[in-house]
Amino acid sequence: MNQLLRFTTAGSVDDGKSTLIGRLLYDSKSIFEDQLEAVQASSSKKGFDYVDLSLLTDGLKSEREQGITIDVAYRYFATPKRKFIIADTPGHIQYTRNMVTGASTANLALILIDARKGLIEQTYRHSFIASLLKIPHVIVCVNKMDLVEYDEAVFDKIVEEYKAFSSKLEVSDIQFVPISALRGDNVVNRSENMNWYQGATLLHMLETAHIESDQNHIDSRFPVQYVVRPQTLENQDFRGYSGRVAGGIFRPGDDVVVLPSGFTTKIKSLQVGEEQIEEAFAPMSVVMTLEDEIDISRGDVICKPNNQPNVEQDVDLMLCWMNQRPANLNSKFYVRHTTRETRGILKEIQYKLDINSLQRMEGVEQLAMNDIARVKIRTAQPLPFDSYRKNRITGSVILVDEGTNETVAAGMIV
């Protein structure tokens, strides 16, 4: 059974990110002739001596004009083992906002280090965001090994430095691979220039990363999305609760409790379309029916009586501010959490994080674009939530501006 792996990359023009993506797409035969012809034509029109594979990933007119990537772009490729979705994020403009966006749905982060330069500010920043967003797997690619004569000592030193730094972060699964994206060493095919390296190629790591445990299958959570009521003659009394399982496993006959009301009942049936199923787990979209008729609406959470989320109005967050207009203390927003929307107020900014040094800055009263801060918010209605560490779905919120309706912040519940 082929699984889907979502991974994120971030980097700037020079670190070979576009070349690496181009290499993965090209070597896995995911670039089509007409795409390649278009890129070849653009490259020669610009007077380049080589085919610029980054043109494959730069989509918007202004990006092509300026030769930079503005926005998160999604790329797709497949091997006989897995399907891959790449969230390709730019390294320079609004980097935090875009990296956080790309990281939010990723199982894995690719971190690129230029072998000649070693760890730089961007390495720390990207790694920290991967850790903040709880991306379960990280692969550190030490790139441009061809430019350091494929020297084992260079690779070892970078690995050592990275390990020392990452011990401060919360990433459990880190792998390292020495590559040359330009020449193809250890990307898809094994390098003949680095016999000292006994590990897997990058593609092999992507194909075998253990993502089966990335979903929470312990704490049962079912945020109700929409109530299905056919109101047709043959289904007059049908009342189903549709939603996407956010955690745990549900089976017909299970005792459940509905939050925030606290009513208890049993699961009568689970179905996907016409098919009745025996088990529902994350990330399945299902319709659930219950033994008793109780009042349930969008935003309620169905869970198990012996394992319930917090239901509170005061919520501690690591917040990433994403809007040009800054946030001030006591600013009000719409708070969106799973399928629920309520209003919220920014009560306290405990500290702001310098994401390069990981230093905390206290006494901050305003958050600007790309700031990351530990804050407290109070919501108008109680939210049934878990910590982000426990569950990325029931542990995340976005803040929406009441005037412009823009998404202005992303929050990870502490």
Place this chain on the structure above:
Amino acid sequence: MSQYYLSHLKELESEAIYVIREVVAQFEKPALLFSGGKDSIVLAYLSRKAFYPARIPFPLVHIDTGHNFPETMEYRDWLVKELGVQLVVGSVQESIDTGRAKEETGYNASRNALQTVTLLDTIELHKFDAAMGGARRDEEKARAKERFFSHRDEFGQWDPKNQRPELWNIFNGRKHQGEHFRVFPISNWTEMDVWQYLFTENIPIPKLYYAHDREVIIRDGAILSTSPWLKLKPDEKPTIKRVRFRTCGDMPITGAVESDADTMEKIIDEVAASRKTERGTRADDKRGETAMEDRKKSGYF
């Protein structure tokens, strides 16, 4: 012990169903833009799954250019009955007749760009506040940056440089009066995923997609079906070829590929072996490097 993970196709299905339900939950008057093509067919079937045993709680909207393949129209009418869903038709001919749109002339004339006017008029007339479409990010480079929930201002325009960030699976459908959203539930699907899904779910598709004998001409390397709307150049001689279509656009601009694939299995093999993208057969995308982005900004699908 059971395996508690999904195949990639099941995960994509689950994601799309989630997005479709979000649309119904967050908007007052959603609609599904139905072109008759395989992507919008998948979307219609996903919608049925999302709300079963209830009926699909929104209409299918077809922007009828008047230049459709007869097979597409036949399929559309069959599907509407099959799903028990309401059909709304926006007519490009009507937009032309009332002077809202101006017909292109010449050999490569197309009503493709004219659809935008009819589409925006139809959205406004019916007060649709969310229009779902079957666009996929792998189709075209401008689409690669599209959100699931894509905000449109009161002129129906897309501002690619000022898109709302989209995190986790929390979709922000808040808008002001007069604005609307385009929503793309199968954003993350590839052409191959669509074919595999049609196959595993046993979904019927228009006959156009299967290999058949057809009268065609070859123009600028594209195989075009003869039709009342295709103006032949003096030296163009129609011939019969065994072809099939990879996309299902307007008759005068949708190129065919030579093929013997007359079953779904053979089509999947052919797609897997193909070295050209499906949009490579579309004359509308060859009008310039950013043809799609330009059309999208002004309100195209």
